[in-house]
Amino acid sequence: MTLTTLTPDATVDDLYQVIQRDGGVIVKDFLDSATLASLKADLTPALDKVSWGSHEFTGTRTRRLGALFKHTRHAADIVLHPLYHGVAERFLTLATPVWSGGSRDEMPANMQIGTTQAIDIYPGEGAQPLHRDDSVWHWRHPEGGRQARVQIMVAVTDFTADNGGTRVIPGSHTWDDERAPRPEETVPTEMTASSALIWIGSTYHGGGSNSSDTPRMGVTMSLDLGFLRQEENHYLALPRETVRELPEPVQRLLGYEAAPPFVGWVEVDGVMSEPIVLLKDTAAAPSGS
C-alpha cells in the first residue's frame, strides 16, 4: 500500500474521495516553482536561528518555526489554495441541527487556521511517535462523528522514505481509540519538492527518521473546526497589561494556560511554549506582539 498521488488538475471531489478512503492524499506540484523558491528563501533565515527541539515528540534534531504568517506571505497562498481550502471545507463546514425555541435550524460550521509550522528534520533524527493530531482536543473515534482538522504538509525539499518523509497509516482514520498504531503499518510520504500531503486529524502519522545526509524541510498548516475555541475572545478584548495585573489562576483561566496536551501554544524562539510566559517576561515575547 502506498499513498495515492494526484496531479494538480485533480478536483476537490477527487481529493475528498481519496482522503475519505485512505485518510490522506499527495498532490503533486501543489505550489509553482517560483512560489516554492520564495517560500524557502523567506523561511530559511528564520529557521536557522531557532534552537533544536528538546522532546521526543517535537524532535531533538528538528527545528520548528511557528507563526508562519509573520515570516512569509506565501502562508496565505497555501491556505487559500483551492484544492486545500476546498477539501477542508468539504470535511469541516458541515451543518448541525439545533433548536432555538421552536425553530430547528441547520447551524453551519466554519474553519480557522489552527497551527502553522515549518519543520526541518535533520540527519540523525529518529521517528516521531505516531499520533492523531485531533488528540489535541481529546477527539474520540468514531464517536466524534466528524473531522476536526484537515492538515497540509508542503514539501519544501523532496520527501523520501529515508530523509524523514512523513509516515502515514492509510485507513487508520476509521480505527477506534483502542487500536494502537504500529510503525510496521506506516507508509512513507514520498513526494517531490512543491508537492503536498493533505490528511485529516484522525489519521495516524508522524515525522519519519532521517538517515540521509540532508535536512528534510516541510511547511505544515491546519484548518480546524472554527468553534474549537473560547466563546469570548479574551486575547483581543483584554490588553496584555490588564491581564498581567490579574491573579495567575485567572490569567490561566482566561487562556494563558495551554490545554493538555498543548492546545494554545505560542512559539518563543523556536520552542512551543505555554502562553503564560508572555505575561511573565516581556523580553521573551515573540517579536511583533
Ligand SMILES: O=C(O)CCC(=O)C(=O)O
Ligand atoms: O514533520 C512531519 O512530517 C510531521 C509532524 C507532525 O505530525 C507533528 O508535529 O504533529
Ligand SMILES: [Fe+2]
Ligand atoms: Fe502530527
